[in-house]
Amino acid sequence: MAEAHRRGWSEGYKSGSESTASYSRSRIERLEQRVKELEEQLDDAKRVYEIGGHQIVDVGGYAYRWRGSTPLEVGDRVLLPENYVSRMKNGPGPTLGVVSKLGTTYRGPLSDIVSRAPAADG
Numbered sequence: 001m002a003e004a005h006r007r008g009w010s011e012g013y014k015s016g017s018e019s020t021a022s023y024s025r026s027r028i029e030r031l032e033q034r035v036k037e038l039e040e041q042l043d044d045a046k047r048v049y050e051i052g053g054h055q056i057v058d059v060g061g062y063a064y065r066w067r068g069s070t071p072l073e074v075g076d077r078v079l080l081p082e083n084y085v086s087r088m089k090n091g092p093g094p095t096l097g098v099v100s101k102l103g104t105t106y107r108g109p110l111s112d113i114v115s116r117a118p119a120a121d122g
Contacts, residue, residue: 046105049103055068056102056103056104057101058102059080061100074099078097078115078116079114079116080095081113082094083111097117
C-alpha cells in the first residue's frame with residue numbers, strides 16, 4: 001500500500017510539474033508576442049520616412065538620407081559614403097549596401113547615400 005501511495009504521489013507530482021511547465025511556456029510565449037506587438041506599435045508611431053523632403057532608409061541597421069528623385073525600395077542596392085570603418089574594411093571609396101527598411105526611428109545626424117548601385121549581375 002505504501003508503494004502504491006508513493007507511486008500515486010510521484011505520478012501526481014510529475015503530472016502537476018509538467019502542467020505547470022507547459023502553462024509557463026505558454027504564458028511566456030504570449031508575453032513575448034505581446035512585447036513584440038507593442039514594440040512594433042511604438043516603432044510605427046516614432047518612425048519617420050522623410051526629413052526635409054528627402055527619403056530616409058535603413059541600410060545595414062543604419063539610417064541614411066536619399067536625395068534622389070526616384071524613391072528607394074527595400075532590396076535596392078546603394079552606394080554608401082566612405083567612413084573610417086568602411087575604409088579599413090573595404091578600402092577607400094563608397095561601400096555597397098542594400099536598403100533593408102524604409103524610414104527610421106533614429107533622431108541623430110544622417111549621412112547621404114552616394115547613389116544607386118549598378119544592378120547585380122545575373
